[in-house]
Amino acid sequence: MAALIQLAVFLLLLLTGYFFGRRAEARHYQTIVEREAQLGHILLSSERLPPPELLHYKGSLVMGNVVISVDYFKVVAAALRNLFGGRIAAYESLLDRARREALLRMQQEAEALGAETIINTKLETSRVSGDAGKGIGSMEVLAYGTALVPPPPVT
Amino acid sequence: MSRLKRNPTFPEHINRSREHPLKEFAWLLAGAVLSLVVLAVCISVLVAWLSPLIPFRWEESLASSKSAQQLELSPSQPRSEAEQQRWQVAEAALTALGTSLAESQRQLRLTEDDSIGYHFHLLQSDIPNAFATLGGNIFVTSALVEEVSSENALAMVVAHEMAHVFYRHPIQALSRGAVMQLVLVALTGGSGSSAVHTVLGQAGWLTLLSFNREMERESDEAAIALLQSHYGHLAGADEFFRDMLAQQGDDGWQVWLETHPGLNSRIRMLEERVSGAGEAELTPLDAGLRALQRNSPELPTPAVEAFQRQP
Numbered sequence: 505m506a507a508l509i510q511l512a513v514f515l516l517l518l519l520t521g522y523f524f525g526r527r528a529e530a531r532h533y534q535t536i537v538e539r540e541a542q543l544g545h546i547l548l549s550s551e552r553l554p555p556p557e558l559l560h561y562k563g564s565l566v567m568g569n570v571v572i573s574v575d576y577f578k579v580v581a582a583a584l585r586n587l588f589g590g591r592i593a594a595y596e597s598l599l600d601r602a603r604r605e606a607l608l609r610m611q612q613e614a615e616a617l618g619a620e621t622i623i624n625t626k627l628e629t630s631r632v633s634g635d636a637g638k639g640i641g642s643m644e645v646l647a648y649g650t651a652l653v654p655p656p657p658v659t
Numbered sequence: 660m661s662r663l664k665r666n667p668t669f670p671e672h673i674n675r676s677r678e679h680p681l682k683e684f685a686w687l688l689a690g691a692v693l694s695l696v697v698l699a700v701c702i703s704v705l706v707a708w709l710s711p712l713i714p715f716r717w718e719e720s721l722a723s724s725k726s727a728q729q730l731e732l733s734p735s736q737p738r739s740e741a742e743q744q745r746w747q748v749a750e751a752a753l754t755a756l757g758t759s760l761a762e763s764q765r766q767l768r769l770t771e772d773d774s775i776g777y778h779f780h781l782l783q784s785d786i787p788n789a790f791a792t793l794g795g796n797i798f799v800t801s802a803l804v805e806e807v808s809s810e811n812a813l814a815m816v817v818a819h820e821m822a823h824v825f826y827r828h829p830i831q832a833l834s835r836g837a838v839m840q841l842v843l844v845a846l847t848g849g850s851g852s853s854a855v856h857t858v859l860g861q862a863g864w865l866t867l868l869s870f871n872r873e874m875e876r877e878s879d880e881a882a883i884a885l886l887q888s889h890y891g892h893l894a895g896a897d898e899f900f901r902d903m904l905a906q907q908g909d910d911g912w913q914v915w916l917e918t919h920p921g922l923n924s925r926i927r928m929l930e931e932r933v934s935g936a937g938e939a940e941l942t943p944l945d946a947g948l949r950a951l952q953r954n955s956p957e958l959p960t961p962a963v964e965a966f967q968r969q970p
Contacts, residue, residue: 507861507916514857522681537671544665555662576854581680583855584687587846593676593683600674 521576528575529597536604546611547621554623554652561652564617568609571632572602573642598643603627606647619651691855692862698842699866706834707870711827715774715795718830722794745950746781752947753799754779756810757817763889764821777821781951787902789816791823793830805952806902809941811895813948815882818889822881828874835870839863865915872920879925883932892939897929 554561574582578594585592606627614622628646676683757779777795784800791797797820799813807813823829843863847856886896904922919925943949 507865510857511861514854517854526680533671540666540668544668546666547663548666577680577684580854580858581684581687583847584684584691587691587855588687591676593678594680597675 517576518580521578521580525575525577529601532601532605536601536608539608540604543608543611543615545620546614548607548611548625548649549621549623550625551623554621554650558621558652561619561621561654563650564619564653565648566610566613566617566619566622566651567646567648568606568611568613569644569646570602570605570609571642571644572598572605574598599629599645602629602643602645603647606645610647610649614651617651617653619653621652622649623652625649688858691859695846695859695862696866699839699863702838702842703835703867703870706831706838710831710834713827713830715776715827718827719776719794722792722796748947749804749951750779750781752945753781753804753817756814756945756948757797757821760814760818760821760885760889764818764825764885767885767888775825777824779817787899789820791820791829793833795824797821797824801951803899804948807898807944809895809898810944811886811890811893811941812898813944814889814942815886815896816899818882818885819878822878822885823874825881826874826877828878831874832871835867839867868915868918871918875919875925876928879920879928883929887932890939890942893929893933894939895941897926897933900926900929 554563574595578598581594582592585594607625610622610625614620626648628648630644630646631641632644633641757777761777775795777797780796780798781804782798782800785802786800787803787806789797789799789803797817799817799820803816804813807816843856843860847859883893883896886893900922904926909921909923944952
């Protein structure tokens with residue numbers, strides 16, 4: 505009987521994780537695609553130096569930071585993957601979302617400064633494990649770069 | 660290098676999988692559980708083959724009689740001297756019954772190995788039960804002694820536990836559990852997910868349980884053979900199973916979650932052997948054991964009670 509209860513609890517947690525995690529992911533992707541279209545005019549590049557025609561622009565550090573939590577379903581799926589090896593698809597979509605969200609937030613910052621170009625874009629990823637022990641609790645992705653802010657118009 | 664006017668839009672699903680997560684999950688889970696079940700079966704078969712080769716002396720030294728006595732002498736209330744004495748007499752009677760059964764077992768000549776020895780203990784408990792542990796220690800609870808109406812019923816239970824010892828089941832169960840635990844830790848220790856450990860653990864234990872039920876069946880068989888040769892009949896042997904059935908019912912389909920086979924199937928097994936034996940006389944319980952049954956002498960004597968309880 506105890507085995508059945510343990511199994512039922514596990515299944516319940518798994519279903520909860522799957523249902524809410526999947527819903528959150530679907531919604532998140534929807535906003536990501538929308539905002540990517542909206543902020544498409546803030547150019548992203550990994551060039552270290554500003555293009556020659558923008559040399560007189562002022563460089564300013566912009567950042568976008570995001571922390572996304574893993575759901576229970578993803579944890580179990582990844583742990584099972586650990587036994588056999590291969591792509592952990594559950595974490596791939598998580599990181600994809602986090603990276604794109606971080607870039608979007610960085611673009612938002614640049615937009616607030618009035619900049620339309622970000623150069624030297626870099627991404628950092630780290631694990632915020634919290635009390636998840638050895639497992640992955642949540643992912644942090646930080647995007648940072650140099651926004652090229654146009655000089656104020658001469659009056 | 661000319662500059663873009665807008666960031667390019669990339670097609671989705673380059674950086675993430677198109678595959679449905681449940682599909683991947685189902686494959687992984689099925690694969691993991693199946694491998695573990697196969698592993699558990701292999702371990703069980705190997706253990707059943709190897710652990711009887713462990714000398715019985717080693718088993719006895721593992722379970723020193725000291726720890727058995729500690730278990731036995733752990734009633735919640737302190738006993739009075741009279742009670743203590745009654746207890747000792749009852750335990751001696753139990754040992755006498757077990758020893759005479761062991762003598763019959765020896766006459767059956769089931770094995771060459773005569774190093775196996777039995778130690779019988781009475782255990783203070785409200786739950787009618789009996790079990791065998793390492794080193795040939797057999798425990799019978801006081802509630803079981805109180806419940807049975809004849810020596811035959813008690814002998815069936817004792818003979819069943821003796822069969823466990825005889826077939827070296829306790830050491831097998833211990834080895835199986837230990838090896839299984841080791842394999843589980845080796846497999847899932849690195850992955851850091853307690854959930855996977857739990858699921859694989861359950862799969863492993865459920866597999867081991869089927870071997871456990873097989874051991875119980877084997878012991879039932881042996882107990883029946885022993886009772887047949889000891890008393891010449893099997894009357895009264897099914898009493899304990901029937902009492903249990905009346906109290907808790909049969910497990911039915913849930914039997915795969917249990918350590919023991921379903922009560923109905925155990926009773927059926929007994930009935931198959933009993934057929935044609937007719938009415939045989941039951942052996943009354945030894946006076947020493949009967950004294951345990953009721954504390955107050957005002958109550959009807961156990962013999963009368965035993966008579967009333969006959970179906």
